[in-house]
Amino acid sequence: MPYYVADDMMKNYWAIEPKFEVHSTHALVKTDLKRFLHGLRLWNTSKKYNYKEFNIKECRGRNCIKDLNKVYKKVVGFRFTRAKPTTHRRLLILADSFGAAITEHFIRGFDEVNMISISNLTLSEQKQFYKTVLKDTNPTHFLLLFHDGGFIGHGNRLNKLLELK
Numbered sequence: 549m550p551y552y553v554a555d556d557m558m559k560n561y562w563a564i565e566p567k568f569e570v571h572s573t574h575a576l577v578k579t580d581l582k583r584f585l586h587g588l589r590l591w592n593t594s595k596k597y598n599y600k601e602f603n604i605k606e607c608r609g610r611n612c613i614k615d616l617n618k619v620y621k622k623v624v625g626f627r628f629t630r631a632k633p634t635t636h637r638r639l640l641i642l643a644d645s646f647g648a649a650i651t652e653h654f655i656r657g658f659d660e661v662n663m664i665s666i667s668n669l670t671l672s673e674q675k676q677f678y679k680t681v682l683k684d685t686n687p688t689h690f691l692l693l694f695h696d697g698g699f700i701g702h703g704n705r706l707n708k709l710l711e712l713k
Contacts, residue, residue, distance in 0.1 A: 550649045550650040550653055551570070551572070551597060551653045553650055553653075554650050554653035554654050554656075555653070555656075557654075557691075558654065558656075558657040562657075562689060564635075564637070564657040564658075565657070566656035566657045567634065567635070567656055567657065568602060568656055569656075570597045570598065570599060570602070570656070571597075572596060572597055573596050573598070574596070597652070597653070599628070599652060599655060602630075603630065603631035603632065604628055604629070604630060604631070604652075604655055605627075605628070605629045605630075605631065606626070606627075606628055606652070607626065607627040607628075608625075608626050609624075609625070610623045610624070610625065612625045612626060612627040612662070613625055613627060613662060613664065613680075613681060613684050613685065614684050615680055615684065616664070616677075616680055616681060616684070618680075619673060619676040619677050619680050620668075620669060620673050620677050621668075621670075621673070622668035622669075623664065623665075623668075624664070624665040624667075624668075625662065625663060625664040625665065626648070626651050626652070626661075626662070626663045627660070627661070627662050627663075628651070628652055628654075628655040628660070628661045629655075629659065629660045629661075630655065630659045630660070633659040633660075634659065635657065635658060635659050636659060636688070637657070637658045637659060637660075637688045637689060638658060638659060638660040638661075638662070638685060638686060638687045638688050638689070639654050639658045639660070639661045639662070639687060639688075639689045639690075639691060640662050640664075640681065640682075640685045640687035640689070640690050640691070641654070641661070641662065641663040641664070641690075641691045641692075641693055642663075642664055642666050642690075642691075642692050642693070643663055643664070643665055643666070643692070643693040643694060644665060644666070644667045644693075644694050645665065645667065647663055647665070647693035647694075648663065648665070650693065651663035658689070660685070662681075662685045662687070664681060
């Protein structure tokens with residue numbers, strides 16, 4: 549599903565046609581229902597996409613974006629880059645846990661995709677965080693991906709930051 553949602557967003561929000569198609573394979577994954585049904589091991593079949601054949605570099609963790617861990621203690625991030633840039637487009641996604649599954653699929657329309665979870669960003673870290681992340685990623689496109697309840701909380705925090713200027 550995240551693959552198709554990313555496709556739809558690129559086409560309908562930015563008129564970007566993905567440059568290549570990745571064929572899926574089936575993988576057995578733990579379902580998130582396990583947390584509600586303690587003691588049961590629940591598995592489900594899901595689709596998995598492999599971007600390695602397209603020379604996509606992947607970085608996961610706190611060191612993917614230069615100097616970010618100096619201004620954000622609990623940073624969680626991903627960076628996907630094409631070995632040979634073709635579009636000159638760079639996407640920055642700021643998200644809560646809602647954004648993690650969809651991030652990699654945007655690389656089909658961008659040369660670089662960065663996703664940073666701001667769920668643990670403190671109010672005192674915000675100003676320097678935004679300066680650092682914008683300087684390092686230099687995005688041509690920007691996307692906020694939050695679940696409906698998270699949108700209100702993160703929106704309020706962003707408004708407070710803007711008031712500090």
